[in-house]
Amino acid sequence: MQILILSGSRNPHGQTAQVVEAFARGCHENDVNEVQLETIFLPAQHIERCRQCDADGWGQCRREGTCVIVDDLEALRSKMAAADGVVFATPVYFGDLSESLKAFLDRVRRTSWRHQESSGIKDMPAVGICVAGGGGGGSFSCMVQLEKVLTTSGFAVVDQLSVRRQNLPLKLELARLTGCWFASDRLEP
């Protein structure tokens, strides 16, 4: 089973990374399926923002399910399509997704929403992780935004983890258990 983790944090040792690592540990604890896991940090990828092409703002993405911008989007879309499940992790910024995840998902949504079958994303199991590591507020509004953009793109959002600095130790354990569950046979059609 292949699980792809996309993180919108720039910090490989931050709180988001800790939750992702706990989730990954849980995936590997699942001994039913041979789990192959890849984690990608989106701030290190070349992902431009959407150009809102054409006079009406719709563009090639709606017509053809592809983007005119040549960057790392296509490679990441292929990785998602090849996976059995995708995890989207983000630090909470202003009660919302981080800019790198937002820019990425803006374009995933545009290229996939009318082309869910051909993009390979339709009904793909997905988990969201939102880490409010400052004051601790805003993870719920972040989760709402994440669910909305993922659902419009065609993902089946099967769970989300709301994490705040104050409950990080508890949520690390929950992330491990959720990872073990996510890597189970439940993901098989």
Ligand SMILES: Cc1cc2nc3c(=O)[nH]c(=O)nc-3n(C[C@H](O)[C@H](O)[C@H](O)COP(=O)(O)O)c2cc1C
């Ligand atoms: C621009 C910005 C906005 C932020 N907004 C929030 C917020 O709304 N709520 C919160 O608890 N923390 C907020 N933080 C703090 C981050 O969530 C915290 O630093 C988090 O741990 C960063 O993730 P990382 O540890 O993976 O780098 C914000 C940080 C930045 C840089």
